Amino acid sequence: MNIAVLIKQVPRTDKIKIDKEKGTLIRKGVESILNPYCEYALEAALSIKKQLKNAKITVITMGPPSAKAVIERAIALGADDGVVLSDRAFAGSDCRATAYALACGIKKACGTPAIILCGRQAIDGDTAQVPGETAQMLGIPMIPYITEIVDISEKSITVKSEFDNKELTLSADFPVLLTVRKGSNNRRMPSLNDAFRAFSYEPKIISADDAGCDKEKLGLSGSPTRVVKIVPVAAKGNCRFFNSGNCAEGFKEIGKVLEKVVSSN
Ligand code: FAD
Numbered sequence: 001m002n003i004a005v006l007i008k009q010v011p012r013t014d015k016i017k018i019d020k021e022k023g024t025l026i027r028k029g030v031e032s033i034l035n036p037y038c039e040y041a042l043e044a045a046l047s048i049k050k051q052l053k054n055a056k057i058t059v060i061t062m063g064p065p066s067a068k069a070v071i072e073r074a075i076a077l078g079a080d081d082g083v084v085l086s087d088r089a090f091a092g093s094d095c096r097a098t099a100y101a102l103a104c105g106i107k108k109a110c111g112t113p114a115i116i117l118c119g120r121q122a123i124d125g126d127t128a129q130v131p132g133e134t135a136q137m138l139g140i141p142m143i144p145y146i147t148e149i150v151d152i153s154e155k156s157i158t159v160k161s162e163f164d165n166k167e168l169t170l171s172a173d174f175p176v177l178l179t180v181r182k183g184s185n186n187r188r189m190p191s192l193n194d195a196f197r198a199f200s201y202e203p204k205i206i207s208a209d210d211a212g213c214d215k216e217k218l219g220l221s222g223s224p225t226r227v228v229k230i231v232p233v234a235a236k237g238n239c240r241f242f243n244s245g246n247c248a249e250g251f252k253e254i255g256k257v258l259e260k261v262v263s264s265n
Contacts, residue, residue: 001055002113003045007038009070010124018232034070037119041180058110076190076198083109089208094223099133104211114174120181135177147183
């Protein structure tokens with residue numbers, strides 16, 4: 001059984017500063033890491049592999065050649081194989097173009113995998129749109145925000161998924177794409193064997209042509225999204241917590257505060 005895990009290299013967002021004049025992120029000198037939610041997705045893949053012994057995990061990333069660092073990290077954590085989709089044609093891609101490139105890359109690297117795992121979101125772009133768009137382009141179902149794998153067989157999977165403050169138990173036949181929340185997953189330390197393997201591991205680099213992409217659908221020209229302006233939002237005002245332990249009382253207190261705000265304007 002083939003399992004593909006989509007992993008993204010992201011800057012450490014807690015270290016990023018904003019250029020207030022240009023309204024852009026200052027990425028220079030900021031350490032790049034494997035997106036933490038992608039690490040939870042990999043952890044879920046490793047737990048599936050433990051249960052279904054014939055599973056093979058391929059990690060796939062789209063990014064500049066330096067993104068191979070996250071493949072090496074994933075190999076050190078126990079992935080079997082890794083692929084970097086890298087080409088100038090991918091530069092400037094929005095979520096849809098990224099999903100298109102990933103869908104082509106998945107087909108090239110592992111055909112139709114039984115399971116595709118993604119993080120619930122990337123901590124830099126934060127849109128959480130890439131997994132759904134990738135599933136749509138591959139024509140397969142998606143279950144988002146999973147917290148637990150309840151049951152798995154050679155043909156289907158049952159998971160717990162949490163969204164809109166509800167917990168659902170959902171099943172899907174393969175192929176399926178799942179996005180992973182932290183849930184019960186813990187980030188593991190690399191084993192000594194896997195760390196040695198990662199040290200000398202050379203991931204495959206796949207270009208847009210290798211992946212069979214239509215270049216019209218990539219990069220800025222293939223991206224319908226336009227970033228018109230980025231405005232850093234300064235935190236202002238105080239935060240007050242109402243801990244009355246009783247909703248009706250709490251709403252009354254909030255009402256009083258709102259009345260004051262309205263009457264002072
Ligand atoms: P999410 O949808 O939040 O990610 C969820 C999950 O999808 C991840 O956990 C991971 O499993 C998977 N995933 C997402 N991205 C990747 C990836 N690249 N590889 C593997 N798996 C992935 N970014 C640039 O770096 N350079 C640019 O020039 C650039 N130009 C852009 C231009 C426009 C107009 C727009 C709108 C965006 C641009 N971006 C650019 C941002 C880029 O589109 C996003 O980084 C990308 O689409 C991923 O979206 P996200 O970070 O919101 O991921």
